[in-house]
Amino acid sequence: MFKIPINFGTRQLVVPGFLLAEGKYEAGPNVYNEGDKFYSTVIGLAELRNNVVTVIPLRGCYIPSVGDVVIGKVVDVITTAWMLDIRSPWLGVLFAKEHLSKPLNVMKEDARDYLDIGEMIIAKIISFDRTKNPALTTKEQGLGKIQRGTVIEVDPTRVPRIIGKKGSMISMLKKDSGCQIYVGQNGRIWISGKNREDEALVAGAIKKIEAEAHTTGLTDRIHEYLIKNRM
Amino acid sequence: MDKKLITEDGRRLDGRRFDELRPIKFQIGVLKNADGSAYVEWGRTKILVGVFGPRESHPKHLAMPDRCLIRARYHMAPFSVEERKSPAPSRREIELSKVIREALEPAIFVELFPRTTIDIFAEVLQADGSTRCAAISTAALALADAGIPMRDLVSSVAVAKVDGSLVLDVMDAEDKLGDSDMPLAMMPSKNLVTLIQMDGLLTHEEFVKSVELAKKGCMEVYAKQKEALDSHFRIASKEEV
Numbered sequence: 447m448f449k450i451p452i453n454f455g456t457r458q459l460v461v462p463g464f465l466l467a468e469g470k471y472e473a474g475p476n477v478y479n480e481g482d483k484f485y486s487t488v489i490g491l492a493e494l495r496n497n498v499v500t501v502i503p504l505r506g507c508y509i510p511s512v513g514d515v516v517i518g519k520v521v522d523v524i525t526t527a528w529m530l531d532i533r534s535p536w537l538g539v540l541f542a543k544e545h546l547s548k549p550l551n552v553m554k555e556d557a558r559d560y561l562d563i564g565e566m567i568i569a570k571i572i573s574f575d576r577t578k579n580p581a582l583t584t585k586e587q588g589l590g591k592i593q594r595g596t597v598i599e600v601d602p603t604r605v606p607r608i609i610g611k612k613g614s615m616i617s618m619l620k621k622d623s624g625c626q627i628y629v630g631q632n633g634r635i636w637i638s639g640k641n642r643e644d645e646a647l648v649a650g651a652i653k654k655i656e657a658e659a660h661t662t663g664l665t666d667r668i669h670e671y672l673i674k675n676r677m
Numbered sequence: 678m679d680k681k682l683i684t685e686d687g688r689r690l691d692g693r694r695f696d697e698l699r700p701i702k703f704q705i706g707v708l709k710n711a712d713g714s715a716y717v718e719w720g721r722t723k724i725l726v727g728v729f730g731p732r733e734s735h736p737k738h739l740a741m742p743d744r745c746l747i748r749a750r751y752h753m754a755p756f757s758v759e760e761r762k763s764p765a766p767s768r769r770e771i772e773l774s775k776v777i778r779e780a781l782e783p784a785i786f787v788e789l790f791p792r793t794t795i796d797i798f799a800e801v802l803q804a805d806g807s808t809r810c811a812a813i814s815t816a817a818l819a820l821a822d823a824g825i826p827m828r829d830l831v832s833s834v835a836v837a838k839v840d841g842s843l844v845l846d847v848m849d850a851e852d853k854l855g856d857s858d859m860p861l862a863m864m865p866s867k868n869l870v871t872l873i874q875m876d877g878l879l880t881h882e883e884f885v886k887s888v889e890l891a892k893k894g895c896m897e898v899y900a901k902q903k904e905a906l907d908s909h910f911r912i913a914s915k916e917e918v
Contacts, residue, residue: 485866504910505822505824
């Protein structure tokens with residue numbers, strides 16, 4: 447079989463419409479093909495792994511995926527459900543039966559008594575297929591309403607960097623600051639520490655990671671940053 | 678008409694050759710509140726574009742079950758032209774909004790975001806001809822900056838007939854005093870035209886030549902667009918995870 451070599455270097459910056467490869471390949475995320483020609487759909491870094499052409503996006507919103515844990519903000523309360531902004535094109539739906547242990551008695555109580563507009567919730571996506579809004583649940587260990595701490599936002603495409611290889615970055619942040627940190631797949635991060643100063647320190651470090659996401663030796667530099675800024 | 682738009686040595690009013698573009702400078706990511714944004718200085722034409730979405734459709738009845746809705750607003754600032762322009766949308770602005778939307782729509786994967794909306798706002802800060810072409814080219818960059826999946830960028834340029842010759846990248850004086858004006862937008866790496874309009878009269882032969890010239894111009898604009906994206910995102914591309 448004749449194969450035309452790929453048209454990019456490893457992790458080369460590509461723009462929408464960039465011809466990535468021609469031949470018998472497979473289209474991965476952010477790549478589309480017309481016959482044997484493979485093009486990028488976004489600005490990102492091109493990669494070839496096991497014959498699959500992919501582009502790692504540099505910009506973009508969060509696209510829900512079943513099993514993801516996200517941090518949502520209540521934007522609307524309807525009779526037996528809450529609508530959550532999860533920073534995706536669609537609002538997440540949290541039905542009362544997915545949040546409360548007993549059914550919500552709409553004659554006697556109001557959904558607002560449990561969760562009100564503006565409150566932050568850690569939830570897991572249980573179903574999503576683009577034709578319906580993503581459905582959420584909080585009925586698992588570690589999920590539910592956020593009662594304390596700070597929530598900050600980063601670009602969703604930077605989430606893998608904040609977690610690091612096998613969680614190296616996040617475990618270093620936790621160890622150095624003594625804070626509890628929870629990274630939602632949608633780019634919202636919950637930080638809960640002993641005091642506001644610790645939380646602000648971690649927030650600063652995360653902003654630094656976001657800005658320098660694509661540079662080498664970042665884990666070491668963040669470690670130094672935390673030690674230097676902590677008195 | 679006794680005003681001359683072309684000098685004896687074949688130069689235009691601003692000293693350009695027939696097939697020369699004005700200096701074009703694109704900037705990406707200029708608005709913090711928008712999901713994607715871009716700004717262009719295209720000769721004396723200056724346009725700012727902000728893109729929002731894909732996001733929930735409001736009002737809800739506009740949402741489509743199988744694709745996302747694209748809305749474009751082309752607007753000229755009251756100070757963008759010599760005499761104050763009323764800020765209310767004029768007939769021309771409504772038409773241009775539609776044209777810009779339809780020029781960009783074929784490039785966007787609308788079927789990936791059913792029931793949502795993408796809003797494109799193009800604000801003309803200073804107008805000196807070819808504003809729709811500049812708006813389309815800049816909006817394509819703003820959409821790319823928002824991370825919206827696209828088949829290709831969209832590049833656009835206009836060709837006019839002035840004093841009997843075809844000239845690339847029309848400026849205001851040539852548009853007003855010339856005989857004909859033809860904006861063209863295309864997806865350059867696909868060689869697909871997404872917009873073609875024409876004012877005035879051209880012979881068949883002139884029309885064919887104009888399209889050729891406009892396509893050549895689009896490729897030059899495309900190179901500038903890629904350059905702008907490249908320099909904005911280059912820092913990010915050095916190394917990853």
